Amino acid sequence: MHEWALAEAIIYTVTEIAEREQFKEVSRVNVKVGELQQVDLEIIKFALTQLKRGKLKNTEFRIEPVRARLKCRICEYVWDFNKNELDEEVAEAIHFVPEVAHSFIKCPNCGAQDFEFVEGRRMYIESVSGVR
């Protein structure tokens, strides 16, 4: 599960922010996870519990999914990403590197592969709150 590596990335980043902001303790972190990558939120949460320590010992991590939407650059059609329409190998490839979607997914309206991820491509840290 490379979810572990993503959880580590969150820990590294929040730890740095805690230093920079001179937090004694980080109380809450809001993380958004784009559905394109089909990250298993339960695994991320579990990994975070295992990895958190020091100033992050008591941090509450709120992990929320963001629906993945794609937009065709040719015809401007917008659609939802649906994992179930893909075969397993392709879904796995997109799980690792979402951009390879450009090899496998086409605009349902015009067939072009020149689309952008409007939202829900990747994971990001929305906010970090702590006690000084």
Place this chain on the structure above:
Amino acid sequence: MHEWALAEAIIYTVTEIAEREQFKEVSRVNVKVGELQQVDLEIIKFALTQLKRGKLKNTEFRIEPVRARLKCRICEYVWDFNKNELDEEVAEAIHFVPEVAHSFIKCPNCGAQDFEFVEGRRMYIESVSGVR
């Protein structure tokens, strides 16, 4: 003056919008012009007066400048574009194709040429209002 070509671009686009929105007449168009390109607003305004016709005959064009700001991708420093610091040939090149700024401008903080235009790169139409 290639300002004329830019004014034409505005006219073409607003004309199309007027058709699509089924306006009988376009009353007002707000245009923002990024300062990076050093477009002469008076010439644009003059060109628009010369070019407007049909549904655009009575249109009021409001053209406003937007300060150009650059941001270094390496050190995150943000600075204002200042035409006066450039020699004339370079300013002219940027006037035509703003991206060639990457050949001539460096981050004042770290010297990198990997910067983005935060705002004020180019011209855009902010709004078009009309009578149906």
Place this chain on the structure above:
Amino acid sequence: MLDPRIKAIEHRLSQVKNIIAVSSGKGGVGKSVVSSILALILSKKGYKVGLMDLDFTSPSTHLILGIKGLFPEEKEGIIPPTFEDIKFMSIVYFSKDKALSLRGQDFSDSFIEILAITKWNKLDYLILDMPPGINDATLDVIRYMRKVKFIIVTTPSILSFSTVKKLIDTLNTLKIEIIGVIENMKSDQTYSIGEELGEVKAKFLGEIPFDPELEKCFGNTKMLLTTKFSRELEKIVNEIRM
């Protein structure tokens, strides 16, 4: 936040009959030499020709043709300067041959900008010298020049041909016309791409041998036109009646 330049492009290209992108996916296969000499050949035949160098970070066509000291005239837009009857546009007018590192987004923005303000007027052929890769340049040409047709250049190498197959796939998916594939830098030892082309949906246009005299003629269009390279390319042009 409507970008008025997009609509302008349509108008600027309305009198251009044929847009031909010389592309490959792979670098160093001869796209720039083919584009430059193709422009010369078509112009010599009496067509109105434009040549646009889209390899912004390593422009070559001005070096091949020996174009120096030109700058576009500013007149209700910009008028591409003429070099031996060819209307020629290149980023070097503006980057002054200094290093230019551009991210994809910057490529797109400068591409759109140049197209929106350049007045080609009437052209029979606008030849585009494409950069390597299947990237913003490829996608933007397709996006903003819907009538573009592709000539694809490959060498007789698996490395080149594997990329070319992908480009052909991409173009087929997008329903973009492919005029065909030119096999460049053939030598005796190498196997023939022509035979392998059967499996992909593109026409084989012919081959151009490796020509050790080619580079010596850079900068001199008269000499360029007498090279074996040019003679072979002209044969191909005569056959395809673009």
Place this chain on the structure above:
Amino acid sequence: MLDPRIKAIEHRLSQVKNIIAVSSGKGGVGKSVVSSILALILSKKGYKVGLMDLDFTSPSTHLILGIKGLFPEEKEGIIPPTFEDIKFMSIVYFSKDKALSLRGQDFSDSFIEILAITKWNKLDYLILDMPPGINDATLDVIRYMRKVKFIIVTTPSILSFSTVKKLIDTLNTLKIEIIGVIENMKSDQTYSIGEELGEVKAKFLGEIPFDPELEKCFGNTKMLLTTKFSRELEKIVNEIRM
């Protein structure tokens, strides 16, 4: 909207002693062959070597080395599969050799993604096979791998060398270390870049002749290592003590 992947990259590369980007600006000059064989040579000398193919739209190193049927293991991240002792990463694991057209922004995002999750562990050398152009790939390698050093490949052509000069300029501006310049595909007729290098600030590392036997050895690393190409590259490697 903080991207947690950026900070992770630092950690993932912390045990990598040297990162070497094999670059050019120009395409088709031999970057992929040099990267592949450089990785083989360093690995044979007993170093821990990683090879990462950054030419996402036309990956070549797996074809040169003959790498097939590998897929990274998923274990608290992804572990690059090993091929003849070289840890090998390429987009082909994920794109399955299908056509992949990527805009610059997409390149950046996949580059960051792969770096953030790949566990190289201890490496003496991580070799990067760069795509052509001076674009997102070049800029991102510099941005996210501050200790990267460049080996620049050119051919003895003005078209290639003019781009290489620009790349050297760009790297100098950014204060990035340039190990030096390799002149590839030398033949008798061609003039020497070595002499022209004086004017730019980069060391001349040596030349590799055009080797008509090279391509026949693709896919077979034993044979690759016996080519004239490899022997000349090895001489260069021995001299520079990277």
